[in-house]
Amino acid sequence: MSAESAAGAPFLSATDVTYRYRGAAREALEGVSFQIAQGACFGLLGPNGAGKTTLFSLMTGALALQGGDIRVGGVSACSDLPKVRAMGALAPQDLAFYPGLTGRQNLSFFAGVYRMDAKTWRKQFDEAVAVGQLHALLDRRAETYSGGEKRRLNLAIALLNAPRILYLDEPTVGIDARSRRAIVDAIAGLKAQGVTIVYTSHYMEEVEQLCDALMVVDEGRIVAIGGKQELLQRYAPSALIVTLDEPARRDSLVALQPAWQDDLHLTVPIASATELPRVLNAMTAAGAKVATARYGAARLEQAYLAMIGAREAA
Amino acid sequence: MRRSALLASFVKELRLLARDVHGLALLFVLPLVFILVMSLALQDLFEARAGRGIGVLVIDRADGPQSQDLYARLAANEAFSVRRSETVPNDADMRRLLRGSANAFAIDIAADYETRIAELASENPEPLVRVTAASDTTKQTELIFVAALQGAVERQRAALLMTRIGYLVPEGEEAASERRIAVSYAYAPAGGAAPTAVQQNVPAWLVFALFFVAIPFSNSFIRERQVGAQRRLRTTNIGAFTQFFGKLAPYFVINQLQVALMLAAGVYLVPLLGGHALQLNGSVFALIALSVTLSLAALGYALLIAVTAKTTEQASLTAGLGNIVLAVIGGVMVPKFVMPEAMQQIADLSPMSWGVDGFLELFLRNGGVVDIWPELAKLAAFGLFALALARVLYRPQEQT
Numbered sequence: 001m002s003a004e005s006a007a008g009a010p011f012l013s014a015t016d017v018t019y020r021y022r023g024a025a026r027e028a029l030e031g032v033s034f035q036i037a038q039g040a041c042f043g044l045l046g047p048n049g050a051g052k053t054t055l056f057s058l059m060t061g062a063l064a065l066q067g068g069d070i071r072v073g074g075v076s077a078c079s080d081l082p083k084v085r086a087m088g089a090l091a092p093q094d095l096a097f098y099p100g101l102t103g104r105q106n107l108s109f110f111a112g113v114y115r116m117d118a119k120t121w122r123k124q125f126d127e128a129v130a131v132g133q134l135h136a137l138l139d140r141r142a143e144t145y146s147g148g149e150k151r152r153l154n155l156a157i158a159l160l161n162a163p164r165i166l167y168l169d170e171p172t173v174g175i176d177a178r179s180r181r182a183i184v185d186a187i188a189g190l191k192a193q194g195v196t197i198v199y200t201s202h203y204m205e206e207v208e209q210l211c212d213a214l215m216v217v218d219e220g221r222i223v224a225i226g227g228k229q230e231l232l233q234r235y236a237p238s239a240l241i242v243t244l245d246e247p248a249r250r251d252s253l254v255a256l257q258p259a260w261q262d263d264l265h266l267t268v269p270i271a272s273a274t275e276l277p278r279v280l281n282a283m284t285a286a287g288a289k290v291a292t293a294r295y296g297a298a299r300l301e302q303a304y305l306a307m308i309g310a311r312e313a314a
Numbered sequence: 315m316r317r318s319a320l321l322a323s324f325v326k327e328l329r330l331l332a333r334d335v336h337g338l339a340l341l342f343v344l345p346l347v348f349i350l351v352m353s354l355a356l357q358d359l360f361e362a363r364a365g366r367g368i369g370v371l372v373i374d375r376a377d378g379p380q381s382q383d384l385y386a387r388l389a390a391n392e393a394f395s396v397r398r399s400e401t402v403p404n405d406a407d408m409r410r411l412l413r414g415s416a417n418a419f420a421i422d423i424a425a426d427y428e429t430r431i432a433e434l435a436s437e438n439p440e441p442l443v444r445v446t447a448a449s450d451t452t453k454q455t456e457l458i459f460v461a462a463l464q465g466a467v468e469r470q471r472a473a474l475l476m477t478r479i480g481y482l483v484p485e486g487e488e489a490a491s492e493r494r495i496a497v498s499y500a501y502a503p504a505g506g507a508a509p510t511a512v513q514q515n516v517p518a519w520l521v522f523a524l525f526f527v528a529i530p531f532s533n534s535f536i537r538e539r540q541v542g543a544q545r546r547l548r549t550t551n552i553g554a555f556t557q558f559f560g561k562l563a564p565y566f567v568i569n570q571l572q573v574a575l576m577l578a579a580g581v582y583l584v585p586l587l588g589g590h591a592l593q594l595n596g597s598v599f600a601l602i603a604l605s606v607t608l609s610l611a612a613l614g615y616a617l618l619i620a621v622t623a624k625t626t627e628q629a630s631l632t633a634g635l636g637n638i639v640l641a642v643i644g645g646v647m648v649p650k651f652v653m654p655e656a657m658q659q660i661a662d663l664s665p666m667s668w669g670v671d672g673f674l675e676l677f678l679r680n681g682g683v684v685d686i687w688p689e690l691a692k693l694a695a696f697g698l699f700a701l702a703l704a705r706v707l708y709r710p711q712e713q714t
Contacts, residue, residue: 022710040656057545060549060713061548061549062548062549063712082551085549085550085551086551088549089549090545090546090549092542092545092546093542094539094541094542094545095542096541096542096543096545096546097541097543097546098326098330098538098541099541099542100329100330100333101329101333102328105326105329108322108325109322109325109326110322110550111317111320111322112317112318112319112323112325113328113547113550113552114320115316115317115319116316116317117315117316117317118315126632137315157546161550167549175605202379212665223530241628309430309668
């Protein structure tokens with residue numbers, strides 16, 4: 001299966017990528033081909049063990065290709081891996097820095113790894129610190145940071161080499177809603193600056209907000225690929241999206257069976273518009289103060305489950 | 315100017331090390347304690363073996379040329395550590411002088427020694443020399459000492475009598491007689507002497523300490539892998555060699571500091587506490603070469619453990635137990651020269667043994683690079699092989 005993620009010249013193109021781990025019974029990835037447009041945010045979705053991490057490792061150059069090719073900015077990973085690596089940066093799901101060092105020392109070490117000159121270091125340091133909102137934290141050891149602060153440092157390190165393509169592997173996992181919002185806003189800002197982003201997350205709300213194009217993989221193969229709107233329309237036509245004025249108790253809204261929920265947002269699947277009054281009344285009765293409510297927008301959670309379901313049915 | 319990835323890695327590792335003050339202190343304090351305790355505790359045992367002379371206190375009532383000649387003859391004998399008494403004690407004082415001192419004997423040279431030494435048939439029943447043995451002196455030692463003393467007196471008499479009849483003893487005769495009998499030690503290398511406590515223990519525990527860096531190094535390496543930093547680094551162009559050497563270099567510096575500190579402890583600290591000072595004999599260049607190759611071997615061993623162990627617990631256990639096994643068979647805990655022949659051959663398989671042998675060759679026999687060349691070669695080969703093997707074993711981890 002092959003598709004171009006969005007309009008515009010592809011910045012990254014994968015052709016027939018196949019990878020099998022030593023001793024594994026089957027390929028972790030098999031014949032995967034896709035393209036990502038310059039400046040796009042490309043969502044990579046799939047259940048655990050689907051092959052997302054392997055694909056990330058191949059795109060970032062952490063793993064060497066066994067079959068097929070990946071070209072980044074026109075450069076083949078098969079022929080010039082160092083150049084491909086130099087164009088990108090990874091913020092892995094693990095907090096990939098040194099907890100015993102301060103934020104500044106971590107940034108300094110990775111700047112050394114990227115062999116920056118002094119001028120570039122100063123510029124990139126300021127930018128990374130600003131994006132990660134790390135000013136007040138720089139001289140504290142990273143092990144004393146909160147979960148959200150650690151995630152921001154993880155992201156800031158990835159920004160040090162001014163990547164043209166940024167690979168974000170679940171950058172908001174395990175943090176509170178406010179920190180998540182800060183990171184999502186930072187990523188949106190990078191996207192606005194023209195950085196190409198490859199993004200994976202289990203938080204569908206974020207993926208839906210940030211991504212222009214999506215690819216769903218399962219068992220090493222592409223299940224679905226295309227523009228976000230196209231996939232949403234195809235797989236999940238209706239839902240009510242609610243933003244609250246203040247955080248509501250989660251258990252008070254359980255009766256509505258939301259498809260997705262955090263402190264201030266929830267998504268309620270509904271079959272038709274006639275159900276809207278019932279749902280809104282129920283929310284008011286539960287003490288939730290609704291700030292905005294949107295109906296008619298497709299929801300990614302539904303779409304994703306529909307895509308995976310369709311594959312299993314097939 | 316561009317930043318250096320190697321330097322960044324070096325600085326990062328130093329900073330991480332500095333955070334673990336207790337672990338770092340252990341690398342220095344532990345071997346230092348071993349050196350002090352073992353050097354002092356085993357001093358007497360090593361002296362009995364390694365030949366510090368039997369203590370002899372000489373009371374020279376004659377104080378003439380002949381009694382002084384006897385003193386010189388005894389002093390020339392390496393079996394004895396001869397000291398002249400400042401006073402002329404009575405019997406009670408003599409017993410007091412011997413009690414609790416390092417002297418096994420006191421000899422009392424008679425006041426008329428000068429005249430009676432060359433008498434052919436004396437009617438005087440008084441002995442020329444009286445020997446008093448300390449309470450802890452064994453009968454065996456007494457018999458050997460008395461025989462040696464008898465020999466010295468008789469040789470002195472013979473020389474005097476021959477002079478009296480007009481025969482001049484040729485110059486160098488005395489010295490030549492010393493060379494007619496050669497002694498060697500079954501437990502020491504050919505022609506070599508056995509080390510003293512400090513000569514044995516400083517190199518032994520020093521070598522042990524160098525290999526001990528395997529624990530903090532492998533722990534640091536595995537933690538880096540566990541937090542995902544190594545995966546992130548694999549997406550950059552830093553490369554495995556820069557990564558490895560950036561991490562290893564601070565430990566090399568620590569190894570060199572360990573060598574300097576332990577040798578300084580042997581030279582300055584042990585004597586302050588009543589032990590013998592370590593003599594840094596041999597070539598300085600050879601000492602540096604030995605220190606560098608030892609560190610290479612220790613770091614190769616450390617990297618090998620780091621890439622093969624899956625958890626920090628596993629690495630600590632492997633490195634700790636491995637070190638103890640290498641130390642036990644390598645002549646660190648039990649000196650090689652007291653081992654039976656078969657065990658000495660097994661000891662030769664341990665890199666720690668190569669290191670200790672190298673130091674002993676330098677300190678005991680004034681060795682140079684040529685003398686310790688086999689040890690240097692073996693240590694370097696072991697280190698390079700371990701580093702290469704670690705690189706090969708790390709490759710599959712780069713594909714996961």
